[in-house]
Amino acid sequence: MLKKLKESDLYLPIKLFLNKQGYEVKGEIKQCDIVAKKDDEIIIIELKLTLNITLLLQSIDRFTLADIVYIAIPKQTPMYKTKSKQIKKLVARLGLGLIVVDIQEKQQYVEVISDPKEYQPRKNKRKQSALLKEFSLRQGDTQKGGSTTKKAGLTAYRQRCIRVAEYLSKTDTASGAKIKKAIDEQQATQFLYSNYYEWFDKIGRGTYKLSDKGKAELPEWQLKIKATTS
The missing domain is CATH 3.40.1350.10 (Trna Endonuclease; Chain: A, domain 1)
Incomplete structure (x- = not known):
């Protein structure tokens, strides 16, 4: 030993x-x-x-x-x-x-x-591309640096889901294709299907409505967006 x-x-x-x-x-x-x-x-x-x-x-x-x-x-x-x-x-x-x-x-x-040498880190092109995509798509400076909780994140993804939710809040029900055309959101169908935030309820083939959770949370997120853009 x-x-x-x-x-x-x-x-x-x-x-x-x-x-x-x-x-x-x-x-x-x-x-x-x-x-x-x-x-x-x-x-x-x-x-x-x-x-x-x-x-x-x-x-x-x-x-x-x-x-x-x-x-x-x-x-x-x-x-x-x-x-x-x-x-x-x-x-x-x-x-x-x-x-x-x-x-x-x-x-x-x-x-x-x-051995000691000048260091030049190799870039991860895939991760760098994702970083730049999020940076360009996010509207405004929506999240304080250092805040990491899921609910705190007003990411570009969430902002786009909010637009879909806002449309459903006004029309009751709609298909992904209809929403895509109405608000020019190319991934509307994907957002509805994935339902990451549980904001959408499927009521028929390709047709969705705003869920109770979506109705409850949407106003809060709309206020956050307004605060970051005003």
Whole structure:
């Protein structure tokens, strides 16, 4: 069974690893956990038993002393075991390198996961397209940043459903095709069929009316729309 780890347990494995690559290595130089030097190249490595904001802030500060900065954590760190992909992205985004040390009873293994480099995240075109679509379709600035509850969201989708509900509130019953033509809502039939907010009741083939829930909630949402556009 492994003893309880200390940050200093990471030092010797990393020092030996760097020595083999021709670096001179010293510990605790001007509050830096590890400083390695080879010719004109300087590397600073900060050691921690877990990834936390303190480690990241310390590491970022080290860029005032050297261009190459790594953070080093045990491979056994619970957060790394469960969120390694996110950690790699975060570290890369900050321009840092990442080293993990696999601490075994008789042997320690050092692995350089990533070297410091300028990070340019790859865009997810599908998600970006959805973001821009919601941005362009939503009328006004309808929701405060930070409010995440389902009921709080006056999204573009909800705004379009409100238009369908408003039409039904005036005509009692209608088909999706009729609503589509009347208010120029291309997805009217889909909104009625999906009935995400439970605002619509199907009363016949392709024919709907406003549900009791829709009648009760529609005035509230109409007021919210008015508040955001006035």
